[in-house]
Amino acid sequence: MSTAQNARGASIEVQGLTKIYKSRGKTVTAVDNLDLSVGAGEFFSLLGVNGAGKTTTIKMLSCLSVPTAGTARIGGFDIRTQADKVRQIINVSPQNTAVALNLTVRENLELTAGLWGAAKADARTAADRVIAELGLGKTADSLARTLSGGWQRRLSIAMALITEPSVLFLDEPTLGLDVLARRELWNVIQKLKGRVTVILTTHYLEEAEALSDRIGIMADGQLHALGTVSELCALTGKERFEDAFVEIASGSAGKGED
Amino acid sequence: MAATSKRSNRMLLFAGRVLKEILRDPLSFIFCLGVPLVLLLAMYFLFSPTAPWFELEFLTPGIAVFSGTFTMLYMTLLVSRDRSTWFLMRLYTSPMKDADFVLGYALSGVLVGMCQVLICWLTAVVVGLCAGNTGWISWRILPAALCILPMIAGFVAVGILFGSLFSDKAAPGLSSIVISGAGFLSGAWMPIETLSEGFQSFCAALPFYPAVQCGRCLLVGKNILGEPMGMDVFRRHFVVTVIYAVVLTVCAVLAFKLKARREAD
Ligand SMILES: Nc1ncnc2c1ncn2[C@@H]1O[C@H](COP(=O)(O)OP(=O)(O)OP(=O)(O)O)[C@@H](O)[C@H]1O
Ligand SMILES: [Mg+2]
Numbered sequence: 443m444s445t446a447q448n449a450r451g452a453s454i455e456v457q458g459l460t461k462i463y464k465s466r467g468k469t470v471t472a473v474d475n476l477d478l479s480v481g482a483g484e485f486f487s488l489l490g491v492n493g494a495g496k497t498t499t500i501k502m503l504s505c506l507s508v509p510t511a512g513t514a515r516i517g518g519f520d521i522r523t524q525a526d527k528v529r530q531i532i533n534v535s536p537q538n539t540a541v542a543l544n545l546t547v548r549e550n551l552e553l554t555a556g557l558w559g560a561a562k563a564d565a566r567t568a569a570d571r572v573i574a575e576l577g578l579g580k581t582a583d584s585l586a587r588t589l590s591g592g593w594q595r596r597l598s599i600a601m602a603l604i605t606e607p608s609v610l611f612l613d614e615p616t617l618g619l620d621v622l623a624r625r626e627l628w629n630v631i632q633k634l635k636g637r638v639t640v641i642l643t644t645h646y647l648e649e650a651e652a653l654s655d656r657i658g659i660m661a662d663g664q665l666h667a668l669g670t671v672s673e674l675c676a677l678t679g680k681e682r683f684e685d686a687f688v689e690i691a692s693g694s695a696g697k698g699e700d
Numbered sequence: 701m702a703a704t705s706k707r708s709n710r711m712l713l714f715a716g717r718v719l720k721e722i723l724r725d726p727l728s729f730i731f732c733l734g735v736p737l738v739l740l741l742a743m744y745f746l747f748s749p750t751a752p753w754f755e756l757e758f759l760t761p762g763i764a765v766f767s768g769t770f771t772m773l774y775m776t777l778l779v780s781r782d783r784s785t786w787f788l789m790r791l792y793t794s795p796m797k798d799a800d801f802v803l804g805y806a807l808s809g810v811l812v813g814m815c816q817v818l819i820c821w822l823t824a825v826v827v828g829l830c831a832g833n834t835g836w837i838s839w840r841i842l843p844a845a846l847c848i849l850p851m852i853a854g855f856v857a858v859g860i861l862f863g864s865l866f867s868d869k870a871a872p873g874l875s876s877i878v879i880s881g882a883g884f885l886s887g888a889w890m891p892i893e894t895l896s897e898g899f900q901s902f903c904a905a906l907p908f909y910p911a912v913q914c915g916r917c918l919l920v921g922k923n924i925l926g927e928p929m930g931m932d933v934f935r936r937h938f939v940v941t942v943i944y945a946v947v948l949t950v951c952a953v954l955a956f957k958l959k960a961r962r963e964a965d
């Protein structure tokens with residue numbers, strides 16, 4: 443294995459990460475004092491019911507949103523004080539499809555690569571690579587606005603993969619993808635294993651089961667359980683992971699509801 | 701050094717993307733080309749027999765400045781719409797700086813605005829040749845056309861400012877206030893020189909009228925009443941437009957930094 447940071451991803455150390463939203467007199471603790479440590483090259487899934495705080499966690503880790511308290515280090519860089527460094531080694535596939543609608547698939551990809559620092563020729567090579575990997579060949583020269591929702595989604599994911607980040611955040615990547623596309627994406631993601639640190643959120647439990655090294659289950663902004671699939675099953679005394687998930691994720695249901 | 705070259709690279713890439721968006725949107729052609737050309741032709745043919753300030757040598761610098769307000773409106777729409785998309789949100793996770801965003805928008809906006817200005821002048825020349833009104837046509841057109849660059853930069857900055865602060869519902873309304881204001885207070889088709897002294901000073905303190913006078917000054921060296929305007933008059937007016945351009949650009953960067961970028965929170 444090479445010693446280059448890129449070749450094995452970067453580690454993530456989260457300490458007391460908290461996000462409190464205040465709007466119209468109401469306060470919502472979206473993420474509550476989260477402690478977590480993810481190793482370099484680890485494939486980590488963050489699960490939880492709607493509103494558990496997964497996206498908020500990813501937004502803070504990707505320096506989009508400023509934590510109310512606590513912090514995190516990614517590849518040794520502090521997300522609060524060294525955001526510029528962090529941004530250079532991460533990329534995010536946001537929960538919502540994020541593409542430039544008036545650009546073609548290829549233009550979207552090359553632009554993304556360039557904005558993350560690739561020279562023109564490298565950007566083109568990288569675009570060829572992800573176009574092949576995600577089967578975007580037929581649509582490469584179509585404007586993004588003319589693609590179906592699922593194909594826009596693939597492009598959005600491709601734009602996260604193209605920069606070869608050390609840490610890749612995938613927020614519900616397979617949302618809206620057909621079965622074939624989902625399988626293809628799994629294959630692509632599988633190839634990243636060990637090379638890139640991946641934080642995945644998903645509501646498809648079989649996806650998390652098949653891909654993750656470890657899984658964290660969040661509820662009401664807190665991490666309720668952490669471990670491998672078999673550890674989580676053992677913890678709850680369930681055979682199927684889905685049952686274990688339901689037990690953990692609903693254990694606190696109603697606790698922080700308003 | 702490496703850092704600066706990377707940085708300008710990001711800014712140019714983003715500007716290229718904005719330019720593509722503009723060129724692929726039919727609305728931009730209507731706003732940025734259609735409106736000013738129609739105004740120039742209509743005003744010249746309808747009103748030039750009635751008053752001297754509708755002659756091409758006075759009208760064209762005015763319409764060129766007024767056209768810039770449509771670049772402003774277009775930039776307002778572009779930035780406010782961008783803000784509501786996840787694409788811009790995604791770029792916030794990239795190593796781009798706030799200045800890369802604003803200068804990228806500004807560069808493409810100024811390019812479009814200056815193309816519009818040049819097309820405006822080209823049309824005027826063609827009309828002048830066809831109508832046999834050629835006395836004003838000379839090399840002086842070039843400096844007269846280019847000297848409104850600071851005004852165009854100012855309009856683009858206001859577009860980015862409004863686009864960063866307001867939604868794509870509210871921003872066009874505000875822009876149209878500036879458009880009507882600029883229409884009257886620029887003296888593009890209103891004879892400011894014949895109005896009260898107080899009103900003249902008021903117009904001279906805003907950037908619109910000075911920008912128009914700069915063009916007239918460099919083209920024919922006199923105002924609509926036929927009074928000569930020398931380089932001292934040009935300098936006085938030009939400085940005003942430059943100051944506005946700088947101040948408005950700073951405001952645009954601040955608005956983007958403090959409002960647009962914080963929306964991702
Ligand atoms: N900008 C915001 N302002 C106010 N509250 C917010 C904001 N963003 C998120 N929240 C609240 O924070 C909580 C966590 O939201 P978050 O989007 O992180 O959940 P999630 O786990 O990603 O859910 P989902 O599975 O539905 O995507 C929710 O209660 C949500 O309403
Ligand atoms: Mg979410």
